[in-house]
Amino acid sequence: MVILSVNINKIALIRNSREGNNPDLVSYARNCIELGAQGITVHPRPDQRHIRADDIVPLAQLCSEFPNIEFNIEGNPNAESLGSYPGFLELVRIAKPHQVTLVPDSDDQLTSDHGFDLSGDNTALEQQIAFCKALGCRVSLFMDADIEQLQRVPSTGADRVEFYTGPFADAWNESEQAGKDSFALYAHCAEFAHSLGLGINAGHDLNLENMRLFKSLPELSEVSIGHALTIESLEQGLATTLQRYRALLADA
Numbered sequence: 001m002v003i004l005s006v007n008i009n010k011i012a013l014i015r016n017s018r019e020g021n022n023p024d025l026v027s028y029a030r031n032c033i034e035l036g037a038q039g040i041t042v043h044p045r046p047d048q049r050h051i052r053a054d055d056i057v058p059l060a061q062l063c064s065e066f067p068n069i070e071f072n073i074e075g076n077p078n079a080e081s082l083g084s085y086p087g088f089l090e091l092v093r094i095a096k097p098h099q100v101t102l103v104p105d106s107d108d109q110l111t112s113d114h115g116f117d118l119s120g121d122n123t124a125l126e127q128q129i130a131f132c133k134a135l136g137c138r139v140s141l142f143m144d145a146d147i148e149q150l151q152r153v154p155s156t157g158a159d160r161v162e163f164y165t166g167p168f169a170d171a172w173n174e175s176e177q178a179g180k181d182s183f184a185l186y187a188h189c190a191e192f193a194h195s196l197g198l199g200i201n202a203g204h205d206l207n208l209e210n211m212r213l214f215k216s217l218p219e220l221s222e223v224s225i226g227h228a229l230t231i232e233s234l235e236q237g238l239a240t241t242l243q244r245y246r247a248l249l250a251d252a
């Protein structure tokens with residue numbers, strides 16, 4: 001079984017488009033959990049255009065009310081404090097999520113579009129990973145499907161990788177054959193990462209259609225899905241959408 005973690009960034013984006021608290025993120029996340037989500041993912045950025053710093057602790061508390069619901073915070077460990085944003089690692093410190101997914105986004109990036117390049121000096125990253133692990137968090141690194149890069153992950157101390165699946169989603173949209181070819185590369189990389197002792201997560205632009213293939217990724221533990229899931233929920237309703245993901249992932 002593959003765990004479904006619902007990324008609620010896009011729900012925060014709607015809330016932030018007006019003053020007030022509608023939709024309420026904690027209520028929305030509770031609803032997701034009660035309808036079958038097994039985790040909640042947030043990706044705060046310094047401009048706080050979607051998840052805000054003050055959303056983090058209430059969401060962590062919500063997840064802790066349920067025995068097996070994982071709270072996953074994604075973001076750039078180098079994102080420093082900016083206004084009311086206290087910095088990524090400070091958010092991790094106060095919330096102590098089950099999982100921290102480190103992502104090498106620049107502060108002004110529209111969305112995540114690449115994994116870590118570990119070919120340089122990784123001392124700072126290793127210290128950041130050690131900081132998160134000392135808080136009791138599992139640490140996952142956002143990575144491209146690239147063997148040369150993946151072989152460098154174990155020495156950082158990370159527990160898992162999250163494959164950046166944007167290129168797979170693009171290939172899937174191009175043609176069935178391109179999707180299959182791209183999937184073959186991810187499958188090879190997943191087997192390699194597993195052989196190094198790493199757990200496997202995946203995310204970015206996954207949806208109900210392309211998950212029919214991607215759910216078969218070897219050793220896949222967890223997917224985090226937000227953008228498409230939000231749109232699918234508008235079309236089909238949240239309950240039906242989550243039910244369809246869970247049915248897909250249950251037999252993965």
Ligand SMILES: CC(=O)[C@@H](O)[C@H](O)COP(=O)(O)O
Nearest residue numbers: 009043074103111112203204
């Ligand atoms: C790491 C990753 O792929 C996701 O966190 C994604 O970046 C979230 O997307 P948005 O923040 O654009 O909703």
Ligand SMILES: NCC(=O)COP(=O)(O)O
Nearest residue numbers: 007203204205224226227
């Ligand atoms: N880690 C990926 C994630 O949380 C959601 O990405 P997307 O489905 O919003 O593209």
